[in-house]
Amino acid sequence: QQPVQSPQAVILREGEDAVINCSSSKALYSVHWYRQKHGEAPVFLMILLKGGEQKGHEKISASFNEKKQQSSLYLTASQLSYSGTYFCGTEGPENYGQNFVFGPGTRLSVLP
């Protein structure tokens, strides 16, 4: 079952922050985050494992609440290069590679 992402789209000015949410109705083992720029393939950002782990990647970080089957992606001090569509991907419930499914995406536009 496809996870739900919110918001569907967001527009920011450079330097502003954003949060993208991903939620699932099923138990999860891990959550992936990918970014896809227009006309390009998705690029991996990070994986979060069940256990409530929080990870960071430059000014992009994420958290995973296993009990709520929810993950959030945090973009701080956004840059023009952050523009694109962000997809979460979920798998589980017991291990990697099980029932992998992408969400519908959140379109992020960063303006100068």
Place this chain on the structure above:
Amino acid sequence: EAGVAQSPRYKIIEKRQSVAFWCNPISGHATLYWYQQILGQGPKLLIQFQNNGVVDDSQLPKDRFSAERLKGVDSTLKIQPAKLEDSAVYLCASSSGVAGGPNEQFFGPGTRLTVL
């Protein structure tokens, strides 16, 4: 390290024709995925291979789509016959497939299919 290779990059066909896409994953990657991405949507998993075995093909329209990964390396996805609604980008991805390990996926450039 070479990335995931796909060919062709673009293909235009008439409905009811056949088409085949090829994917060569990153060397040593055991897991290979084929996705269909319709404009404005997230990638939809069509089939997942672990080496040369199928792990998940629950969303593959088996009456017209087929895929194989005979030697556990490269893979071919075929559509026969194509319909208008098959117009999409077909993405191939691979991951290490290490048991118990995180499996980030590396994507190829995709094949943009237009069915007229």
